[in-house]
Amino acid sequence: MPVSIADVARHAGVSPSTVSYVLSGKRSISEDTRRRVLESVRVLGYRPHAGARALASSRSNVIALVVPLRSDVHVPVAMRFAVSVVTRARAHDHDVLLLTQAEGADGLRRVAGSSMVDAIVVMDVEIDDARIPVLRELGLPAVLIGVPADTAGLACVDLDFQEAGRLCARHLADLGHRRLAFVGEPPAVYERRTGFAERTLAGFREAARERGAEVPAVLPCEPTRTAAEQAARRLLRDHPGVTGLVVQNESAAEPLVAALTAAGRTVPGDLSVVAIGADDVAEGTAPPLSSVGLPAEELAERAVELAVRGLGGDAPAGVTLLPPTLVDRSSTAPAPRRASA
Amino acid sequence: MPVSIADVARHAGVSPSTVSYVLSGKRSISEDTRRRVLESVRVLGYRPHAGARALASSRSNVIALVVPLRSDVHVPVAMRFAVSVVTRARAHDHDVLLLTQAEGADGLRRVAGSSMVDAIVVMDVEIDDARIPVLRELGLPAVLIGVPADTAGLACVDLDFQEAGRLCARHLADLGHRRLAFVGEPPAVYERRTGFAERTLAGFREAARERGAEVPAVLPCEPTRTAAEQAARRLLRDHPGVTGLVVQNESAAEPLVAALTAAGRTVPGDLSVVAIGADDVAEGTAPPLSSVGLPAEELAERAVELAVRGLGGDAPAGVTLLPPTLVDRSSTAPAPRRASA
DNA sequence: CGGCGTCATCGAAGCGATTCGACTCCCTGG
């Protein structure tokens, strides 16, 4: 049942090495031989044995992907990302071995040490991630989604969240909003220092300051409906002067807007709202929210690209930040005219 | 850098085969030798080369997992499932190769043919799934999540959705509800014949009939907020007599209940609602919904168990249906007393 | 016409494990 390269060789009347060269293209082969061999491959249904290939070539053509367990990124985004990694990897003739966060540094050592994979992509890295020194000494191309504190020797890909924060602040400020609020991720995310959250906030604050807008309220928010509603109430009660709002929390966006509406505020009439995160969330609210999308597919593509290129010898260590773009839907408008300052 | 079994053998003063036997436990080894070898393994940091092992033993210790692309199952459930499969596989000393639906039957042939994996788990199978004949002829243990029409020679695991439907109908009927409605998955799911949806409905109808309850309304529902709200309105308008409602649609559950409440109906005062699906969805509504949960972790565990056992020689083909349980939260109550029939 | 570079192919040596005899002790029973 299992047909080997020797079978193909026999069938085509050539030597095994010739078959190998036909398949890999690493040496020139006459057109005639090539055709005969490929025909034999087809007829016999030959598939190279992955293990043997890995053994002989010290390349497994497999990329490890480490996915978060309980993620700071909202689950559908993580899933989109994972699926895209598989798709992109396939386009480069690689497969994907799935690991969970729970495997930790040992898991990385294991799959790398046993030559199961020849590159590693890690999602959801924290600023001070225990796996980073390990990745560095593994000697495989490693690509991180997210940007840790020390990126030396590692390739990182991420959305430029700082710029995303700036974009949001500027967008609102340029519409005349002078008091802005930010509803963010749960406190745990900030405590764990997952990077993207604080970088967004930093960019947001920076651009607000630049434009002379105040930021009287920054509210972390658990990813539940009631937490979002509570945040909305608190916002309206404690900061009635706020007219521009940024939400970076996929689970909170819709309920937050709903709560504001229910409280008699119109969006964008009374309050302009910008979201940061998965596009489908922003599109699914009423009204749809202007937002800075999270390009999961593109991140995955870059990550795989870097990983594969890393195999090619050149190790493109360094940080790749994708430029964010703000899609204007109908949730932002010029600030309402009121007693001006 | 790469330390091989020969290095370990030399270091421990034994032959390579002895090292192998120590590690695999397939022959008796003196306690003394065992200790020396293990110590050498530790000191040298030896990791068996996965490819070499696979080549020699014709076992890769890898399980393929095929995940849906755009899934009928809601994404967080799929993710939980995938993560659990990895976890359980690790517990059996296996790794997981991630494939997407997009790879189709050819992808299965590829990974099986090249001996990359030695078992396959497929999520989200349809009743008449093109991959099924392929799985059957592959000669590897295959486990399906979901139950196709022809299960001959295959192992299938699923929640007993028919029984879940029955449970819901009985629960409501036993509380005195005589008119029941069912809000289900999007029409596409039924058209694609994904099995679980229609089986649930069948069980629901069957038990309702048994208990003498009517089912005047069955509404498929897109997974959007507005679709759910629309379903709620239609229900109240066209079927005012309905007092018991079953929702099998994770995305619709919360907005549906919210819409009912907004329309002045109380849950469970006016309307009792039971959900089928992920527990966290049911817990996250106001009020929390009584529900039949989808035991993703347990399904994954069974699936991996079956796959691994399949490797052991015995092929436990057959259908394993997990018994559903209805968790009573606070969304169901005795039917309101009205003009009785 | 001899030497040389190319092209196409082959043979054989690994790659790093597993596994199947075979061999050596040593113990036990007859």
Added chain:
DNA sequence: CCAGGGAGTCGAATCGCTTCGATGACGCCG
């Protein structure tokens, strides 16, 4: 005292592929 047997170990074959060096044929140039 010797045959028999189990425990412990080794050597060598094997798995299926890649890749390096060698070889033969051919055409070209001086």
